[in-house]
Amino acid sequence: MSDRRRNGKTNALWTLLLGSGATVVLLIAMLSAWRPSPVATADKLVLYCAAGVLEPVERIAAKYEEEYGTAVEVKFGGSNSLLAQIELDKFGEGDLYLAGDDHYTALAVEKGLAAETLPVAHMRPVVAVAAGATFRLDSFDALLGEGMRLSVPNADETALGRALRARLAATGGENKWSRLENHVREHGVFKPTVPDVAADVIVGNVDAGIVWDATVAMPEVRDKLRAVHLPEFEADPNLVTVAVLNSSPRPAAALRFARYLAARDRGLPVFEQHGLRPVEGDVWEERPRLRFFCGAVNRRAVDEVVAAFAEREGVDVDVKYDGCGILTGQMKAVDGQDPNLGFPDVYMACDVYYLENVKQWFQEAANVSDVEIVIAVPKGSTKVQSPEDMIKPGVRVAVGEPSQCTIGALTRRLLEAEGLWEKLRQKQQQEGEVVVEKSSSALLVPDVITGHVDAAVAYISDTLASRDKVDVVRIRSEHNRAIQPFGIARTSEHKHLGRRLFRRIAASPEAFECAGFRFRLAPPQERSGGGVP
Numbered sequence: 001m002s003d004r005r006r007n008g009k010t011n012a013l014w015t016l017l018l019g020s021g022a023t024v025v026l027l028i029a030m031l032s033a034w035r036p037s038p039v040a041t042a043d044k045l046v047l048y049c050a051a052g053v054l055e056p057v058e059r060i061a062a063k064y065e066e067e068y069g070t071a072v073e074v075k076f077g078g079s080n081s082l083l084a085q086i087e088l089d090k091f092g093e094g095d096l097y098l099a100g101d102d103h104y105t106a107l108a109v110e111k112g113l114a115a116e117t118l119p120v121a122h123m124r125p126v127v128a129v130a131a132g133a134t135f136r137l138d139s140f141d142a143l144l145g146e147g148m149r150l151s152v153p154n155a156d157e158t159a160l161g162r163a164l165r166a167r168l169a170a171t172g173g174e175n176k177w178s179r180l181e182n183h184v185r186e187h188g189v190f191k192p193t194v195p196d197v198a199a200d201v202i203v204g205n206v207d208a209g210i211v212w213d214a215t216v217a218m219p220e221v222r223d224k225l226r227a228v229h230l231p232e233f234e235a236d237p238n239l240v241t242v243a244v245l246n247s248s249p250r251p252a253a254a255l256r257f258a259r260y261l262a263a264r265d266r267g268l269p270v271f272e273q274h275g276l277r278p279v280e281g282d283v284w285e286e287r288p289r290l291r292f293f294c295g296a297v298n299r300r301a302v303d304e305v306v307a308a309f310a311e312r313e314g315v316d317v318d319v320k321y322d323g324c325g326i327l328t329g330q331m332k333a334v335d336g337q338d339p340n341l342g343f344p345d346v347y348m349a350c351d352v353y354y355l356e357n358v359k360q361w362f363q364e365a366a367n368v369s370d371v372e373i374v375i376a377v378p379k380g381s382t383k384v385q386s387p388e389d390m391i392k393p394g395v396r397v398a399v400g401e402p403s404q405c406t407i408g409a410l411t412r413r414l415l416e417a418e419g420l421w422e423k424l425r426q427k428q429q430q431e432g433e434v435v436v437e438k439s440s441s442a443l444l445v446p447d448v449i450t451g452h453v454d455a456a457v458a459y460i461s462d463t464l465a466s467r468d469k470v471d472v473v474r475i476r477s478e479h480n481r482a483i484q485p486f487g488i489a490r491t492s493e494h495k496h497l498g499r500r501l502f503r504r505i506a507a508s509p510e511a512f513e514c515a516g517f518r519f520r521l522a523p524p525q526e527r528s529g530g531g532v533p
Contacts, residue, residue: 044070044072052211053240057261078153080162089247100160114243119240120271123237125212126210128208129201129228130201130202135207152164153196160194256314266284296323298321298484306319346488348486350484351483353413368485371516376458387414393433397434397457398436405439414479436452441458442462460472
């Protein structure tokens with residue numbers, strides 16, 4: 001693996017384009033040499049970077065230092081080699097890891113080496129030949145033709161090599177990887193980085209090499225190399241991702257640079273200039289502000305989770321807890337516009353009922369948890385033991401207001417299914433009877449505790465803090481649960497930040513279970529398809 005500071009000498013690949021044959025040999029040798037780094041300072045970040053995307057990353061790092069005064073030291077090499085180095089030095093100085101394939105950043109998370117991951121751009125493998133090459137190369141068989149000298153990234157060191165091995169080993173029932181591997185061992189060479197492969201083709205050491213499409217498209221080489229696309233390489237593109245390492249002593253600073261790197265108006269245009277296909281990134285803000293509408297029932301489960309997320313990310317999360325009828329009413333008032341006009345970036349509803357009402361403004365949602373609906377009664381009281389008891393004369397009742405909060409809408413649905421809703425409404429009109437409606441689930445149990453009512457239809461989670469003052473009556477019904485979904489607004493300028501908040505929530509089942517919820521999300525490694533990524 002090689003180490004390189006942002007303001008160090010020009011990368012060997014691009015120097016190869018300018019030098020003589022003797023200089024080329026010398027510089028290729030230098031490429032694999034380790035150069036000692038200066039002592040780390042408080043205003044420096046250390047980034048492990050896949051060699052194939054080194055040039056755009058160094059340009060972005062230079063601009064970041066110019067704007068914010070934080071130097072980014074870049075250590076480059078093959079994605080797998082870098083991961084091995086990170087694992088050996090897990091308590092070292094590293095802050096970030098950018099790999100040519102999200103397989104490696106996911107592996108870093110699985111190994112406990114990294115936390116957050118941010119998508120950056122896509123690349124596909126292609127065959128690179130010299131721009132003036134005249135030989136015909138239109139099939140995989142031609143690539144392995146007699147005497148064809150090939151340079152290929154090492155599958156045990158690079159993201160591209162691993163991707164090639166995975167794709168070719170399963171192509172058409174034939175293990176084409178074995179054929180390619182045998183041919184290279186006999187007529188070519190395996191290299192530790194993609195730039196090394198490109199350099200081999202440019203200086204004529206080989207006839208062809210397998211590189212990223214972005215490598216051939218980079219300004220420094222696009223007039224020296226030509227890309228040949230083969231069907232075997234046209235599967236889903238690889239995703240370049242950057243991960244924040246758990247070894248980082250400054251995660252907020254690391255995340256800030258990661259957001260800059262992956263911002264559509266900062267780092268991503270530079271990647272595009274170098275031939276990569278960027279994702280749709282967030283807009284850049286030094287300290288983003290995420291507007292989070294959250295149904296009141298979720299507060300006990302998410303409050304501390306959101307606070308920890310905001311502190312680690314170095315961002316502001318403005319959480320508005322209220323009844324979902326009120327929250328969705330506010331959304332409708334601004335008709336799905338941006339957060340500056342009051343529309344949220346993310347929304348976690350008390351039940352799918354309310355997210356369904358505004359689904360046209362949100363991307364596909366994921367159901368995070370569910371919570372039981374019960375009847376809360378004063379401690380030791382036997383006055384109400386079933387929903388039917390609530391409509392008896394003299395029984396004072398509190399329910400949610402259906403147009404303002406989810407518990408009200410769900411109470412109406414539940415009692416309608418039992419044939420009791422109209423009877424409760426009629427009771428409300430009778431003189432001397434007490435049937436009060438509350439705008440939020442948080443206001444129901446307090447009425448029981450203070451003795452204002454004999455019973456309240458509430459979430460069981462809202463009763464847990466007052467178990468010494470209230471009892472719960474279970475309701476036998478298929479409608480006795482509320483399901484809490486999480487969605488990201490289509491208009492949000494911070495969708496990836498919202499996804500990371502979702503992932504933090506999804507990694508906190510204990511917070512929900514302690515608050516009386518049943519957690520519905522499977523562990524990340526068992527999740528497949530659907531919902532918030």
